[in-house]
Every structure is written in C-alpha cells, then in structure tokens.
Amino acid sequence: MRRSIGLGKIFGIPLRLHYTWFIIFTLVTISLVLYFPGDYPIVERIAFGILTSILFFACIIIHELAHSILAIRNNIPVKEITLFVFGGISHITKEATRPKTEFLIAIVGPLASLAMGGIFYGLSILLAQAQQTLMAHLMQWLAIINVILALFNLIPGFPLDGGRIFRATIWRKTGNYLRATHIATRVGQGIAYTFMVGGLAIIFVTHLWFNGLWLVFIGWFLHDAARASYQQVLLRDSLSGVTVRHITDYGCPLASPEFSLRELVQSYILPTGRSGFPVAKEATLEGMVTLHDLKKIPQNRWDTTTVQDIMTPVNKLKIAYPNQDVLSLLQQMEETDHMPVVEGGKIIGMVNRDDLNRFLRIQTALGTKLRF
Secondary structure, three states: OOOEEEEEEEOOEEEEEEOOHHHHHHHHHHHHHHHOOOOOOHHHHHHHHHHHHHHHHHHHHHHHHHHHHHHHHOOOOEEEEEEEOOEEEEEEOOOOOOHHHHHHHHHHHHHHHHHHHHHHHHHHHHHHHOOOHHHHHHHHHHHHHHHHHHHHHOOOOOOOHHHHHHHHHHHHHHOOHHHHHHHHHHHHHHHHHHHHHHHHHHHHHHOOHHHHHHHHHHHHHHHHHHHHHHHHHHHHHHHOOOEHHHHOEOOOOOEOOOOEHHHHHHHHHHHHOOOEEEEEEOOEEEEEEEHHHHHOOOHHHOOOOEHHHHOEEHHHOOOEOOOOEHHHHHHHHHHOOEEEEEEOOEEEEEEEHHHHHHHHHHHHHHOOOOOO
C-alpha cells in the first residue's frame, strides 16, 4: 500500500490514506445523502453526508488504534495505520507470541466499535428529543454502522478480527500456532467463497448489481488477504532462528571513496554484476553506492566524479549486524535492497534481497526448514 498519502501520526503511529479510500468515501457520502430525509435542502444533506463520512472514518481509525495501542503495550511494533477502500488496517510488524495476547489484540477493535455504536445511539436519542432531526439521523447512522462494523469484523474469517480470535482459540487448544493458522486460513477462505457466491446470486437473481459486486469484491479481498497472511506466517516460521550471519555476502568487494565512477563501473560493476557496494576505508564503513546512484550522473562526468560524491553516507544508512535475526532485518529492508553488515565497528559483508530469496528457494527445494 505504498500509493498512499501521509496524514501525520496519532500516538506516534503514522496514519496513511490509500488512494482507493476516495472511492469508498464518495460512495458512502452519496448513500448518506439518500439516507437523510428528503425534505431537507440538498446542499444541507450533502454537507451532513460529508461530515458523517468523515466521522465514520474517524471511527475506523479509533477501531484500528485500539488494535495498535494494545499491540504496542504488548511489545509488538506497529508500522502504520492505512485507510483504504475496505476500511482500515493496522500494519502490525510481528505476530503475538501467546494466544491470549492475540485474542485481546483482535477483540479490542470490535469492542471499541460497539462502544462507539452505543455512544452514538445515546446521542441520537438526545438529539431527537431536542428536535434536531438531521443530527439525530446522523448519529443514528453512525450507531448502526459501528455495530455493523463490529459484527462484520467478528466473522471468523481470517484475517478479520473474528478470524484472529478463532485462530487464538485453536492455538490455545492445540498449542500449535501453524496448525491454528492453517485452519483459520481455510475457514477464512471458505467464508470468502461464500461472499463471492452470495454476491453472484444477488446479481443474477435480484439484478442488484451494485450490492452483488460489492459482496464479490469483499469476498475476493478476504480470500486474497487470508492467503497472503498465511504465506507471511509461513515465511516468518521458515526464517525463525536464522540470523544475518547466515545470509551475509562476505565476498562483496569494498569500494574506495576516492574511486572515480568509471573505475567503479570497470572494476566492480561490470566484472561482478553487482548493483550495490559498501564504501569503506580500511574496513571502516563510510557509505553505500548503488547502480541507482550511478545512473544519475551523465557518463561524460564519470572520470571527474568520485564514489564519495554520490554515495549515501554512513549516517544515513540502515546497518545490519551478524547476530541480528532475519525477521527484524526484513522490516528494515522494506525500502532498500542492500544493507551493509558491521561487526566490531568494521564492515564484514552485505545482505540483499537476492541472498534472502535464494535462501528461501533452497529451503523450498529441500522441502524442509533449515536449522542452525
């Protein structure tokens, strides 16, 4: 979800808006304009529709914040919260280590939505008694939608909250995290197929194309999300116990900062086929230079431009360490393909995505998990 807009931070958690959010925001606003009583002026209904949509997505943020804050309190990092066409998602960077923790993190979101539903329902009654009809309808809609949001998320379709609650329950009973994930994923995919079949039935039987297609899209999203989540769990399991030392490229040559770019190309890039090199003096890391950096410089300047002129200095680099686990490395490498490995203050090698992919291919080919 990189095609998104940063909206700042809430409690230190970055909030982002995916471009697909504008689609659902528009659809929700239109449906609200039709929901409000028609005897009010259209301009007023549009204004209240936009306001209600904004409040609705604020509720989704609160729902996701409930997950995120509880995750952080249990020492589970949260990368960001993203709003998109199907609502919102908290990007939690690692799984819970105990079923109880997963259960609590999963259930707190729906509980927050139910609580907001109750608050909005109470406000709708008070506003109706004060004859603030349009505001009462606004609060009533928010009450209903929050309850729907809570109930939908409680469906035991992994990776919905209900699916995670279901997985936590199986995990606690079996003591086997992978088996619980596999069962929860299969159930989630079954529910996804139910949504898709139901959507198609609505289209062909009732000819309600919008409602039917929406159910199909929800089913497709749930199926895809369940598959992706399960693959992520398998990846994490395959990499547990593996450290940076096991995938470090110790043979990567070190480039001198005084090299001209032409020397870099002729002596390093062309002979080795590598696209990134640590820059060092006497094994002391000074920076990184990549093919991407080189391509920014015209060839007629390669003889007069040095590696030091274009390298990323060490104070702006992400550094890996030999005993660091690969799972934490993956989180650091989301925005880079190369990371230097430093031990005792000296550069000893480099890790890159190709090394990691090759490692995983070997595990797959052997049909087992390598242990160290």
